[in-house]
Amino acid sequence: MKVGIIGNHGSGKSIIFKSLTGIEEEHREAMSVGVVEVHDSRLDRLHLLHQEKEKIQTRLDIIDAGTFDLKNELIRTCDAYLLVIGAFFGEEPLQVWSDIKADMILSDQDVIEKRLRVIKKEHKKEHEREEKLLEKALGFIEEEICLIDSEEPEDKVLKGYSLFTYKPVFAVINISEKQEEKDFIFSREELGILSLVFKGKLEADLQDLEVDERKEYMELYGMKESAIDRVVKAFYSEIGLITFFTIEGDEVRGWRLKEGSSILEAAGSIHSDMEKGFIKADVISVDELIEVGGEKEAKEKGIIHLVGKDYIVKDGDVIKIRFA
Ligand SMILES: Nc1nc2c(ncn2[C@@H]2O[C@H](COP(=O)(O)OP(=O)(O)OP(=O)(O)O)[C@@H](O)[C@H]2O)c(=O)[nH]1
Ligand SMILES: [Mg+2]
Structure with missing residues (x-):
């Protein structure tokens, strides 16, 4: 990031x-x-269980x-x-932010209006959803509401425009x-x-x-x-960011993820192959894993959970993706 x-x-x-x-x-x-x-510090403690690996x-x-x-x-x-x-x-402070916000809004308005003109001219069915989204976004912008504050669910298509007020x-x-x-x-x-x-x-x-x-x-x-x-x-x-961990190959590693993301999205943030070939995942909280002293112990105690693709990742989860 x-x-x-x-x-x-x-x-x-x-x-x-x-x-x-x-x-x-x-x-x-x-x-x-x-x-x-x-x-x-949780990664430091997790690394103590795997000192031979690199900590990232x-x-x-x-x-x-x-x-x-x-x-x-x-x-x-x-x-x-x-x-x-x-x-x-x-x-x-109020003046500085108000000036920058005005510039951001003007720029976003320009980007959206240009794209809308193209879409309207081409008049293709596949652009219908995008057009609606952009019209809505333009409505917020014209009201001087930053898109990030608009309480609309985050959208990948809109994200793709790299609009200032969406960040x-x-x-x-x-x-x-x-x-x-x-x-x-x-x-x-x-x-x-x-x-x-x-x-x-x-x-x-x-x-x-x-x-x-x-x-x-x-x-x-x-x-x-x-x-x-x-x-x-x-x-x-x-931003609502959380951290999850992996112990894989010769690395013990922390990863950043948007709160509320599924394990499928987490897999995709590691590698697109993991997302495409996702089967299931093993999950345990880092604190529990450290407390029992390692994966072997956790397995014996039966506290590692097998989850499907819709599982919502929690802050501090240690995950192992099974993929084909
Ligand atoms: N007293 C004081 N002086 C500061 C502070 N921050 C920056 N300065 C001084 O203000 C001047 C500009 O600081 P910079 O950090 O170079 O500012 P900048 O925003 O990077 O400036 P540009 O890159 O030219 O746009 C320098 O002479 C700094 O020493 C501060 O917190 N207190
Ligand atoms: Mg400078």
Whole structure:
């Protein structure tokens, strides 16, 4: 998943990028992409049962994507956005989001209208459903409702257009060392999107310290969690993401999945062959597996469940797909 850091010039995008990835602006590769591991302690514990295997945490690509410019192709390819608001020099969160939202809406409207014109001209039966979907989406957009907030069930066809307002956005309000966090806390209703308050420069400076020093420094400033942990937590809850695990070949691995997905979808996210040839799957919760001490013990106790393709994956499931 690609998370693009966007925001106005000088709002602190590169500082926030550094606070999340540890990568300094001058040491970057051309694309400004930082890959961070989403640390999950359950995977650490699961790995203890299989120390001979490699441990692979889920990852997140963080991109210092730049200002929200529609000509900037990098921006369109992101799956979600982190909007940096430079409150340290007086940017107003409500204003910044309202401006970006207006640009997103205009762009989506343009994409949808263009596609609708083509569909209407071609007048093919197979486009009927798509046309209805797009008309409905256009209705929301014209009311200035972001598609992601429209409470329509998620749709693959609509997703295919990479519309801006169909993707999650949340704000990082970047304040100075002297400003107080409590003065910048907005509820989701007030701002319209979820927001976190960061002392960006302080967080970025932390990245220059050794691990031990970093802990001391964080305690001194009353910082309980690292910047990346806060962002990941917010993203997972906002998008509704869960983690499942596999023990396969020489890997113990965590995978990210949208809450409410079936095991068939989970199989597909691992490999399309697993989805196509899906037969059944063995499932056990990671906590139970760790508690009994391994797969062999779990089998003996009969606590591994055999499930069919409609099973809804739960956060923390360890799954083994049987496929042909
Ligand atoms: N005091 C303070 N200064 C900051 C903070 N964040 C950024 N700055 C300063 O603001 C300036 C711009 O920060 P950048 O992170 O480069 O901003 P940017 O959004 O990447 O800027 P562009 O890439 O030019 O659009 C730098 O001089 C930073 O040191 C902050 O939280 N506190
Ligand atoms: Mg920058």
